[in-house]
């Protein structure tokens with residue numbers, strides 16, 4: 001099947017505006033702006049069943065319909081922070097199929113009445129931002145961005161903005177703070193961005209992959225989109241596959257593809273032919289799934305993965321084989337979260353400090369007998385008490401690691 | 416010299432991205448501009464940015480402190496930032512970094528004696544399928560180096576050293 005999102009894999013040079021145009025590029029934007037009312041665009045997206053690809057899986061059309069129409073101006077922001085360990089899909093889209101993303105962003109902006117949209121990229125995507133700036137200029141020159149699009153009243157500018165190395169800025173309200181020129185620390189919610197967002201104005205924030213889906217949905221219709229995927233999770237998803245597989249990489253597949261298909265048919269199986277021990281389906285923020293045949297044959301969509309005691313999140317599937325010790329894994333994840341906690345709430349800041357001390361001790365084999373219990377206790381104490389989801393994420397691998405792989409922690413503690 | 420004098424075009428272009436009443440948003444791009452030459456933001460540039468954006472110098476400093484890509488201290492001309500996060504570590508990133516340290520004769524966080532390369536270990540850079548990998552942060556921006564070996568990396572470092580000697 002031809003790729004819906006990773007179209008550059010089928011069509012050479014689709015990152016050039018002429019080639020993109022020849023392959024149906026900007027037809028969807030033109031149709032939306034010149035033939036449809038903004039709320040009709042939102043309805044198509046709503047009916048398509050599209051859910052946000054940034055991790056939470058929130059229905060996109062519904063989010064757009066929450067925009068406060070009594071308060072203006074409106075903004076649209078693309079979340080291109082992509083910093084979850086194991087996630088590398090937005091980068092491929094922006095580097096190789098940039099116009100489809102930009103067109104989707106423009107369609108979204110029209111739907112919610114925004115005349116300015118910002119793309120917030122992680123600072124490391126310096127070269128990607130330079131590419132997008134070029135593509136935005138190409139679109140302006142060709143009349144797909146700027147004043148009076150397609151001879152209508154509608155005008156739109158798109159700007160890139162680089163972050164500077166802080167995972168927390170992927171959290172949407174921290175991102176907005178950062179974009180306003182402040183330290184990237186999450187806001188207390190409610191109010192939510194569709195009523196109080198950038199500069200206090202109604203703002204829609206979506207992930208890069210989410211916007212990239214909008215373009216073909218507008219071109220081909222909601223029914224076409226819903227014909228792919230599952231009843232719970234419509235359409236296609238880019239799975240970033242990493243870890244102990246032979247062929248790590250991005251794979252665009254319909255929701256409902258099983259872990260086995262992803263890992264063995266697409267990922268080429270496990271290095272050295274070893275067995276899969278555990279899967280982290282949502283990057284470092286994941287729960288650890290202990291793998292057996294039933295797990296491998298589980299279809300990946302938001303609802304079904306939840307039955308395994310984990311979230312699909314951004315579908316950054318990290319695969320662990322039987323050479324990997326889970327005490328080492330959680331030492332890595334906690335190292336990350338300790339570094340990335342923004343320090344705004346005591347629970348997350350202190351909790352990660354303690355978890356780091358404990359995971360290091362346990363992993364190095366210098367832990368005391370009750371260190372593992374203590375670690376589990378600290379992690380559980382943190383749950384439900386943090387201002388943003390980062391605090392919660394930091395506990396997931398720890399709790400599920402200790403509970404689902406107790407044997408790995410017996411040998412880790414030598415004292 | 417002030418940023419506006421050194422980079423008039425860039426400063427103007429940056430400020431044009433944000434509503435004038437929210438020019439504070441320009442602080443991040445201006446900080447990148449300020450550290451382009453020397454690899455860190457000096458005191459004069461901090462004052463300069465604070466003045467341009469009507470914020471305090473303390474606020475500018477707190478932003479530098481919050482984000483890992485801004486620096487307030489001089490380091491090597493290139494920061495070589497090796498990803499050792501979980502997915503890369505599952506594909507040998509820790510050993511790669513250890514061997515690199517051995518070859519360079521420096522530890523993580525240290526700079527080569529000639530001041531060209533500072534070696535750092537960093538979190539995921541969204542290139543997990545191309546480990547071992549690192550980015551270089553230097554005067555010409557940030558560059559990715561993927562599917563690396565120690566040999567290839569030593570060649571790159573030699574090239575950086577040669578071009579540095581040429582500049583002097």
Ligand SMILES: Cc1cc2nc3c(=O)[nH]c(=O)nc-3n(C[C@H](O)[C@H](O)[C@H](O)COP(=O)(O)O)c2cc1C
Pocket residue numbers: 051052053054055056057058060079080081082083084167168169170171172173205206207208210388389390
């Ligand atoms: C700690 C943290 C990090 C996040 N990082 C990202 C990210 O890098 N990219 C992203 O799109 N969403 C990220 N999110 C989710 C965003 O807060 C938000 O839900 C998302 O951008 C909404 O877009 P969507 O509905 O299209 O998924 C993160 C959330 C948290 C709590």
Ligand code: SF4
Pocket residue numbers: 168185186340341342343344345346348349386387388389390391392
């Ligand atoms: S939970 Fe952690 S990252 Fe989130 S606001 Fe609190 S301290 Fe910051």
Ligand code: FES
Pocket residue numbers: 085086087498499500501502503504538539540541542543544546548
């Ligand atoms: S873990 Fe190294 S790039 Fe993602």
